[in-house]
Amino acid sequence: MPQRFGRPGLLGTIARTAVISGTATAVSNRVERRGMQRQTAAQAPQMPAAPPPPPPAAAPAGTDRVGQLTQLADLKAQGLLTDEEFAAEKARILGS
CATH class of the missing domain: 1.20.5 (Single alpha-helices involved in coiled-coils or other helix-helix interfaces)
Structure with a gap:
């Protein structure tokens, strides 16, 4: 071709x-x-990175643990705590 x-x-x-x-x-x-x-x-919206909230102070012996855990769960639901921070504080409150 x-x-x-x-x-x-x-x-x-x-x-x-x-x-x-x-x-x-x-x-x-x-x-x-x-x-x-x-x-x-x-x-x-341009949101500046907020510093992580300070960990809650050590609770007195007679403090209501259920109330503390509820507050902790609310902070996590609002996105103020990471899963790791939540687990660490929960373990501290429960004394584990």
Whole structure:
């Protein structure tokens, strides 16, 4: 088969168009995704990182442990304590 010179044939044009279209779609999607990330970041409230709350003081011997555990669970539910801090304080209150 003789080699063609000049303009590409029909299949060459289709292949080139597919490559260009795929590249343009990928770039467009990435630009749109980055724009959405920037918009989301701009809308999110910028909360400064709060220092962790100090651990509760040692409780007197006659203090109600159920009340302390309830307060501790409330702090964890509010997101003020991590799982590790919660477990450590719970173990301290229960005396384990």
